[in-house]
Amino acid sequence: MRRVVITGAGTINPLGHDVPSTLAAMQAGRCAIGPLDMPDVDRLMITIGAQVRDYDEAAHFSRQDLTLFDRFTQFALLSARQALAQAGLSFEGEAADRAGVILGTSGGGLTTQDDNYRAVYAEGKNRVHPFIVPRLMNNAAVSQVSIAHNLRGPAFTVSTACASSNHAMGQALAMIRAGLADVMLTGGTEAMLCFGGIKAWEGLRVMSRDGCRPFCATRNGMVQGEGGAVFVFEDRDHAIARGAEILCEVAGFAMSSDAADIVTPSAEGAARAMRGALADGGIGAEDVGYINAHGTGTTANDRTETAAIHDVFGDHAGSLAVSSTKAMHGHLIGGTGAVELLACIMALRDGVLAPTIGLTSADPECDLDYVPNTARQSPVDVALSNAFAFGGLNAVIALRRA
């Protein structure tokens, strides 16, 4: 079976508009969650979130492009551009046919939907812009990335709520392993932090009004974020042959379905996905040094995820580091696994473990080493990234140091 490596990474998220600034923010334990800056915020019950700030879309895209690029597409295009620049790849001829893109998103062009529903329902307009459909469709980001970089092989969108990015990256891994492509751009993007997107989450009563504190006894819910990240997954031999810098290996992946409850997580389903990723990568449990947790800051997830880690790792659970970077960048929903993979790459390449910030009081049901509040220097050989979605869909990626 072909081995797969990562040769490029790009991102725009609440912590930074590129990878170096994002990793610096994670290392500094910076919190990007703050008061929401948007119209009608006075009609919201939840008024905090992690927005991508100081971002001017017109500085990156032409007016004509923007008629077709929803915010989630913009995040994907900017991330892909950075990732390919780092990888030093461009695609022509047969190489283009052997390259593709698979991205995760939950809401797709939700901002476009929100704006246009407001126009026709609230403002009584009887006409919308002609490009609303190609702007809002869930595959708009994938298609625009493929057009921008001439990726003519496998291209599609994966939508599995909060596990979308991990499922997408698992598919990209499988494509290259199976020989269906040599290079895949993959990751995820989400721009659900719009009025309607927040209203929908408010309804579920699982959002915090004052902050995201994963694994802390005082945690009281999740906080939404937005943004995306895109990686260049490449056949290892292909990367070595062209002398590319290898960031890390994508060693294993597994997914599982709880087949139980539409919102309540299952420790058993989460454990099966983690075990599966280890088995897929031929990785011993004791080789894992860091887990980027799903760690949403809800009562149910953090307790369940902790139990699942105990179940999979046994005694080793006490000696590995687990952190949730959502306390810093919020929950990016379909884009979250992609941005969180950056923390895993930082652990493997730089030996820096991103902290779980805001962790002030211990919860007896959350008893692992969560790298509380301050980043830590510690060498890591294998890192896992967990994503457990509503619908009971779990997806775990294992990365190995190059």
Place this chain on the structure above:
Amino acid sequence: MTVQDKIIAILADQALLDVSDVGLDDTLDSLGIDSMGLVETIFAIEEAFDITVPFNANAPAESGFDVTSVRAIVAAVESLVKERV
């Protein structure tokens, strides 16, 4: 219809019971209403009384909205209705 009658009707509807089977001393547990059922119940209460219920499923005890029994829910809603006027 009093506040109490309305709330019992909402809870009975959620629990798939007859209103006569819902008493003031019942709890969500005894009615078989789970966490999702509770969130739906609170939504129905907000719509019926035009109030906002400060409920967070992560920290029910800290929400300032007592859901320990039908009686407690009635009292909590009566107080929210009074605040609204």
